[in-house]
Amino acid sequence: MNQLNWATELREFSGISPRKSLADEAADTLREFILLGNLEPGLPMSERDLADALGISRTPLKEALRILENEGLVVYGKTRRPRVADPSLQELAQNLLVLGSLEALAGELACQHATDNEIDEAVRLERLMESASEDTEPLQFFQWDMDFHKAIVHASRNDPLLEIHKTLNARLWRARFISSKMRTGRDSTLGQHEDITEALVARNAKECGKHMRRHLETAITNIAATQALIIDKGK
Numbered sequence: 001m002n003q004l005n006w007a008t009e010l011r012e013f014s015g016i017s018p019r020k021s022l023a024d025e026a027a028d029t030l031r032e033f034i035l036l037g038n039l040e041p042g043l044p045m046s047e048r049d050l051a052d053a054l055g056i057s058r059t060p061l062k063e064a065l066r067i068l069e070n071e072g073l074v075v076y077g078k079t080r081r082p083r084v085a086d087p088s089l090q091e092l093a094q095n096l097l098v099l100g101s102l103e104a105l106a107g108e109l110a111c112q113h114a115t116d117n118e119i120d121e122a123v124r125l126e127r128l129m130e131s132a133s134e135d136t137e138p139l140q141f142f143q144w145d146m147d148f149h150k151a152i153v154h155a156s157r158n159d160p161l162l163e164i165h166k167t168l169n170a171r172l173w174r175a176r177f178i179s180s181k182m183r184t185g186r187d188s189t190l191g192q193h194e195d196i197t198e199a200l201v202a203r204n205a206k207e208c209g210k211h212m213r214r215h216l217e218t219a220i221t222n223i224a225a226t227q228a229l230i231i232d233k234g235k
Helices: 003-013 022-035 047-054 058-070 089-113 116-130 138-154 159-170 173-181 183-201 205-234
Strands: 074-076 082-084
Touching: 022 047, 022 058, 022 138, 022 173, 047 058, 058 074, 089 138, 089 159, 089 173, 089 183, 089 205, 116 138, 116 183, 138 159, 138 173, 138 183, 159 173, 173 205, 183 205
Parallel strands: none
Antiparallel strands: 074 082
16 A cells, blocks of 8 residues: 555544634634523623633633634624624525525535535435434534535535635524524424435436525524514513
């Protein structure tokens, strides 16, 4: 076996991953708190209090907040004080509309360029979500959901699409999580994922693109319904 071959096999076999930095770990914790609603939209955040609560210095905390700012979960006001992002429904809908077009294109391209293994992975994730019990943690189900979409986008083999999708999708994490965790939203998600995988397996680009676009349109409906429930509870 020459050096190129064993190096490639070792890279694919190895399960070793670099240890996360303090900033990454802090970002993971804060992201989960924000997604679960433990840090409410619009809430001002004290960097000192956050650093104390996480047991880290202000430097890695600032790096963590920058990560979350890039994901659209944290915003800064004129005073540069961070707060939890609270985008309007109109803003979310506009971004999801663009994301839907990107994922529709990704689905069409994936039907042309995906390997059989990549299609099998999308099918595996779809079945994993289909068989998930009702008490499955919302964040776990959401991670499978995002992995499903990323697998199809990656299989598009279009680098500009991948780059734009990564940036826009990161800014819509909370919105997509809201859609994913709704019980009615989850039911529609599962049905639509099945439609997507059936079209992908058949390599029917037109149908796959149509179902990918409809899937993101459903997310807008789910988010609007959630916001309406929040308003009703506040009355």
